[in-house]
Amino acid sequence: MGTLERIQVEIENRSLTGGGWASGNSRRAGIETTCYALMALHDRRSITRARGIDLLFRTQNADGSWPAFVGDDPDGCWTTALVAIALRFLGAPTAPIEKSIRWLLGNKGREGHWFWKWKFRTVDRAVQFNPDKYGWPWFPDTVSWVIPTAFSVIALEQFTLCCRTEPMNRIQLGKDMLRDRSCPQGGWNAGNGIVFESALIPHIDTTAIALLALTDARDAVASEGLNWLRRTCMDCPSAYSLAWSAIAFTMHQDPAFTDCIENLNDRLSTRNAGANIEALSLAAIALKSAEDNENPFVVI
Amino acid sequence: MNRRDWFVASGAATGSALTMMRLQRRKYARDLRRKRSRVAILHVEQYSGKLDELVYDGLRPFDLNVRGKAVLLKPNIVEYIPGKPVNTDTQLIGAAAEAFLRLDAASVTVGEAPGHHRDTSLLLYKTGLSEQLVPRKIAFVDLNRDELIKTKLQANYSGLDHLWLPRTVLASDFIVSMPKVKTHHWTGVTLSMKNMFGIVPGSRYGWPKNVLHWAGIHECVLDICATIHPHFVIADGIVGMEGDGPLNGTAKDLHTILLSDDPVAADFILARLLGAEPNSVMHIQEASRFLGNRQGVVL
Numbered sequence: 189m190g191t192l193e194r195i196q197v198e199i200e201n202r203s204l205t206g207g208g209w210a211s212g213n214s215r216r217a218g219i220e221t222t223c224y225a226l227m228a229l230h231d232r233r234s235i236t237r238a239r240g241i242d243l244l245f246r247t248q249n250a251d252g253s254w255p256a257f258v259g260d261d262p263d264g265c266w267t268t269a270l271v272a273i274a275l276r277f278l279g280a281p282t283a284p285i286e287k288s289i290r291w292l293l294g295n296k297g298r299e300g301h302w303f304w305k306w307k308f309r310t311v312d313r314a315v316q317f318n319p320d321k322y323g324w325p326w327f328p329d330t331v332s333w334v335i336p337t338a339f340s341v342i343a344l345e346q347f348t349l350c351c352r353t354e355p356m357n358r359i360q361l362g363k364d365m366l367r368d369r370s371c372p373q374g375g376w377n378a379g380n381g382i383v384f385e386s387a388l389i390p391h392i393d394t395t396a397i398a399l400l401a402l403t404d405a406r407d408a409v410a411s412e413g414l415n416w417l418r419r420t421c422m423d424c425p426s427a428y429s430l431a432w433s434a435i436a437f438t439m440h441q442d443p444a445f446t447d448c449i450e451n452l453n454d455r456l457s458t459r460n461a462g463a464n465i466e467a468l469s470l471a472a473i474a475l476k477s478a479e480d481n482e483n484p485f486v487v488i
Numbered sequence: 489m490n491r492r493d494w495f496v497a498s499g500a501a502t503g504s505a506l507t508m509m510r511l512q513r514r515k516y517a518r519d520l521r522r523k524r525s526r527v528a529i530l531h532v533e534q535y536s537g538k539l540d541e542l543v544y545d546g547l548r549p550f551d552l553n554v555r556g557k558a559v560l561l562k563p564n565i566v567e568y569i570p571g572k573p574v575n576t577d578t579q580l581i582g583a584a585a586e587a588f589l590r591l592d593a594a595s596v597t598v599g600e601a602p603g604h605h606r607d608t609s610l611l612l613y614k615t616g617l618s619e620q621l622v623p624r625k626i627a628f629v630d631l632n633r634d635e636l637i638k639t640k641l642q643a644n645y646s647g648l649d650h651l652w653l654p655r656t657v658l659a660s661d662f663i664v665s666m667p668k669v670k671t672h673h674w675t676g677v678t679l680s681m682k683n684m685f686g687i688v689p690g691s692r693y694g695w696p697k698n699v700l701h702w703a704g705i706h707e708c709v710l711d712i713c714a715t716i717h718p719h720f721v722i723a724d725g726i727v728g729m730e731g732d733g734p735l736n737g738t739a740k741d742l743h744t745i746l747l748s749d750d751p752v753a754a755d756f757i758l759a760r761l762l763g764a765e766p767n768s769v770m771h772i773q774e775a776s777r778f779l780g781n782r783q784g785v786v787l
Contacts, residue, residue, distance in 0.1 A: 211691065212633035214655075218691065256692050257636065260652070298702075326694030330702050333694065335606075378604045378695055384673060386736040389569060393607050426610035464633070467609075
C-alpha cells in the first residue's frame with residue numbers, strides 16, 4: 189500500500205458514525221475538516237465518502253450558507269466557500285452550490301460599507317490597508333481576512349462560467365484585496381501585512397492559500413509570495429503547512445513542488461499516526477495532485 | 489466637515505452616551521470576589537532551569553487544593569516573532585506544569601487557541617513549547633479545534649449572550665491564566681484577564697477572533713472571565729513587553745513572576761508594573777466590581 193492509499197484508509201477509519209469528520213478531539217463533525225477529508229477521498233467510492241457528502245447537504249442553512257460545525261448557530265460563515273469548492277470537485281448536484289454562491293455574493297467584509305471605510309480612513313489608522321479593496325470575513329459582520337477571501341474568490345471563479353457582472357466584480361475586488369494585504373517581504377499573514385507601522389511575518393499556510401487564488405504568472409505580488417514560500421517551506425516540520433505549500437506549488441507549476449512533496453513524505457512517514465485529519469487530508473490532496481494533477485482548487 | 493461627516497459624528501457621540509448609560513447598569517450574574525486575595529511577587533533575573541523550583545516554592549504558601557484535580561494552564565501563545573517576547577515563556581509553562589504535578593494534580597494540560605496561527609503544531613515547534621511539554625509528558629490541546637459546547641455567558645457586557653467554548657476548558661477543575669505581561673494597543677494592557685480571550689476558538693470566531701473584536705474586547709474579556717473565572721494566575725513578567733502590543737512592542741525587563749489567586753488583584757499590580765493606571769483600563773476597573781479585588785495580601 190502506497191503512502192497516499194494508507195492516508196486515505198486512515199481518513200476513512202477516522203470518520204464519524206453520523207457522517208463527516210471532526211477536528212482535534214471533538215466528536216462533532218466540523219465543516220472545514222469534512223471538506224478536506226472529502227477532497228482527499230475524491231477518487232474513493234466508500235460509504236464514509238457518501239456519508240460525508242450527505243452531511244454537507246444536511247447542514248446547509250436555509251440562506252445557502254454553511255455553519256462552522258454540526259449543531260452550530262445558523263449564522264453561516266467562511267466554510268460556505270470551502271463547501272462550494274468541495275462539492276464541485278466531488279461532482280455533487282449544483283443547486284446547493286448555486287444557493288451558497290448567492291450567499292457569498294451577499295456577504296462582504298465590513299470595510300466594504302461606507303461608514304467603516306470612513307472610520308478606517310479617518311479614525312482607525314493603526315492598520316495600513318486600503319478599505320476600498322475588500323473581500324470576505326471569517327464570520328458575517330466582521331472585516332475581510334486573507335483565507336476566507338481566497339476561498340471565496342476560488343469558489344466564485346469555479347462557479348462563474350459565464351461572465352456575469354456581479355461575480356466578476358467581487359472576484360476582482362477579492363484579488364485586489366489579497367494583493368493589498370500582502371506582507372512587504374512577500375507572502376501573507378492573517379490579514380494586513382503592516383500593523384502599527386511594523387511589517388508582519390507571513391504564515392506558510394495563509395500564503396499558500398492566497399496563492400491558490402492568485403494564479404496569474406504575471407502577478408508580481410503572487411511571484412513575491414511564491415519566492416517567500418520557496419525559501420521558507422523547505423525546513424518546515426509541519427505536514428499541514430507543507431501540504432498547503434505543495435498544493436500551491438502544483439497550481440503554479442513551480443519546480444519547488446518536488447522537494448516539498450519529498451519533505452512532506454518524510455514528515456508523514458514519521459508522524460502519520462499523530463497527524464490530525466486536516467493535515468492528513470491536505471497531504472492526500474497534495475500527493476494526489478502530484479500523481480494525476482487532480483487539484484480541487486483549480487479553476488477550469 | 490460635510491453633512492455626512494456631521495451625521496456620523498453625531499451618531500458616534502449618541503452611541504457613546506448610550507454605551508456609558510448601559511455600563512452604569514449591573515451586568516453580571518454573580519459576585520465572584522473573594523473575602524481575601526493573595527499575591528506573591530517573585531524577583532527573577534532571567535529564564536533558566538531554576539524556574540521549576542522557583543515556581544513550586546512560590547506556589548506552596550498558597551496551600552492550593554489541586555489534589556486529584558484536572559489543571560488547565562492557559563498561556564499566551566499568540567504568534568512567533570523572532571526576538572520579540574510576545575508569548576509566555578515556554579520554560580515557565582513547563583515549570584508551572586511540573587509544579588502542579590508535584591502538588592498532586594490528577595492531570596495537567598496546556599491549552600491555547602492561538603489568535604493568528606492556524607498551524608498550531610508549527611507554532612508549538614517554533615516557540616519551543618513542544619520541547620518543554622513532550623519530555624514532561626504534558627498534553628497540549630489546541631483550543632481552536634476542540635469540541636465546542638454552547639455556554640451561556642455569566643455577564644452581559646458584549647451582548648453576545650453565549651459563546652461556544654472548548655470542552656477541555658469547561659471540563660477543567662482548576663484553570664491557571666499564564667499571561668505574558670504586555671501593553672496592548674487596543675486595551676492598554678494584556679494581562680491575566682485579557683489572556684482568557686485566548687480560550688475562545690478560532691474555528692467558531694475566526695483567526696483572529698474578529699467576532700469578539702467587533703463585540704468589544706473589554707466587554708468580551710469581562711463576559712469570558714465571569715463565565716470561566718481563572719482560579720489562579722502565574723504571570724510572566726521576567727521580560728515583559730511595552731509599546732504597540734500584543735505583537736509589535738519592545739522587550740522590557742521587569743524581572744517578575746507574579747502569582748495570585750485573584751486575577752483582578754494580579755492585573756492591578758501588573759498594570760502598574762508596566763506604568764499603566766489600572767483604573768483607566770475599562771475591563772480591569774469594571775472587573776473590580778464583581779470578579780476580584782483591587783488589592784491582595786502580599787505573601
